[in-house]
Amino acid sequence: MEKQIKHAIQDQYPNDVAYCYGCGRLNDDGHHFRTGWEGDQTVTYFKPEAEHTAIPGFVYGGLIASLIDCHGTGSASLALHRKNGHEPLDDVTPPRFVTASLEVKYLKPTPIEATLKAVGTIEEIHPKKFKVIIEVFADDVQCASGEVIAAVMPEGFGK
């Protein structure tokens, strides 16, 4: 059975910011990354499709970067939501974050037939900014590491 997150923070994003290609539940063509708590760390699982190839047999680096990106903003949302006293199951809208910066180190080729697991460790670096350190595993072998700086989405973002 494929591993999956039961209570994902993305289930609680307001509709108007739930269209992200990576993690928006309302984007019909996207990846639907789902991020939840596992103790005081965060987890996202994803099974790549055949098309997400780099060199045949291995996962495309852009997909790994995308997974790290959305895992980072989702983890920051989970963290600030918890700090505010809430969990994904509560009927309370969580804060939405945007990515300020993203770093990825590709440690080894990532086999495409594996389910990927991103694990996040979160640090608050400012009341509206979180750093998320992310390890990406394929079948328990770490293939990439990453760091995301996520900031609370500014009011009227992009308007």
Added chain:
Amino acid sequence: MEKQIKHAIQDQYPNDVAYCYGCGRLNDDGHHFRTGWEGDQTVTYFKPEAEHTAIPGFVYGGLIASLIDCHGTGSASLALHRKNGHEPLDDVTPPRFVTASLEVKYLKPTPIEATLKAVGTIEEIHPKKFKVIIEVFADDVQCASGEVIAAVMPEGFGK
């Protein structure tokens, strides 16, 4: 008319490494990024699809990371190929690179209706490793910056 690269290095990659979701000409479902010289800098153009949304109206950060990733490896390939005396039009197989690390700074929301332009500046940091500094523009406004460390693909990569 949409801007496009005439003589892309990706046209010359050997068939068995031309399936990358980002830039492989043989991946039917991929982005088909095309990277070429513009003087001593490198350029890739890309028009995002509607599905590549972050917040409605703006481009998904994972797509920008993907563009920077493939632009980085393509630029490194162009650079080493030129150092070896060749241009993309020559009937000579260029070296294929993999991404060692990727950094992206998201400077401002990137409008989804614009054609993106990635511009690369290349520095050789080792005979088999290049650093590519990348600026991403949407309609002449810089929206992101990035850095890729690209390494010559090891013999028997992933075998």
